[in-house]
Amino acid sequence: xxxxxxxxxxxxxxxxxxxxxxxxxxxxxxxxxxxxxxxxxxxxxxxxxxxxxxxxxxxxxxxxxxxxxxxxxxxxxxxxxxxxxxxxxxxxxxxxxxxxxxxxxxxxxxxxxxxxxxxxxxxxxxxxxxxxxxxxxxxxxxxxxxxxxxxxxxxxxxxxxxxxxxxxxxxx
Numbered sequence: 627x628x629x630x631x632x633x634x635x636x637x638x639x640x641x642x643x644x645x646x647x648x649x650x651x652x653x654x655x656x657x658x659x660x661x662x663x664x665x666x667x668x669x670x671x672x673x674x675x676x677x678x679x680x681x682x683x684x685x686x687x688x689x690x691x692x693x694x695x696x697x698x699x700x701x702x703x704x705x706x707x708x709x710x711x712x713x714x715x716x717x718x719x720x721x722x723x724x725x726x727x728x729x730x731x732x733x734x735x736x737x738x739x740x741x742x743x744x745x746x747x748x749x750x751x752x753x754x755x756x757x758x759x760x761x762x763x764x765x766x767x768x769x770x771x772x773x774x775x776x777x778x779x780x781x782x783x784x785x786x787x788x789x790x791x792x793x794x795x796x797x798x
Contacts, residue, residue, distance in 0.1 A: 637676045644688035645675035651695035652721055658699045659720050663712040687732050694728045 649671035656666050675688060698704055708720045 638680045638685075640685050641680050641688070642672065642676055644685045644692070645672045647692040648675065648688040648695070651692040652725070655695050655699060655721055655724065656717055658704070659708055659710060659717045660712050661710040664714060664717055683736060687729075687736075690732060691725065691728055695724065698724055 646668070649666070649668045652671060653666045653668050656664050708724075711717060
């Protein structure tokens with residue numbers, strides 16, 4: 627417990643690592659877009675990411691964002707699309723566009739993945755329901771077989787007892 631009465635939440639180390647990598651890549655992108663004249667404060671960027679949702683998808687998204695930013699810096703068309711500038715607002719807009727492009731593509735891929743998983747769950751549930759129906763059918767058929775076998779045995783016993791009664795001597 628802290629003395630102020632509030633407790634600080636522990637930050638997931640893998641989320642912090644992924645956020646640091648994404649922010650460092652974004653900072654390198656800022657340097658690239660400004661020909662080394664501008665820098666971002668990486669710690670502010672990281673705190674913005676670690677205060678959000680913590681999930682495997684978020685961590686994956688940050689890791690992929692880092693790789694995407696690094697690959698974008700190596701793209702020769704970046705200079706023609708985003709000419710170097712020392713204007714902080716323009717560089718911020720450029721980086722925002724690059725992140726938005728990535729997030730849009732990532733969201734599309736995530737939606738496809740979610741749809742694939744939902745379809746797999748639906749198919750598994752349908753298979754489970756089908757197996758349950760066939761299992762119940764098999765059990766009912768086996769029960770019917772046992773009932774019929776019991777009736778056959780009971781009828782034969784009754785028939786045999788009837789023959790035995792006829793062969794018995796009359797009571798005195």
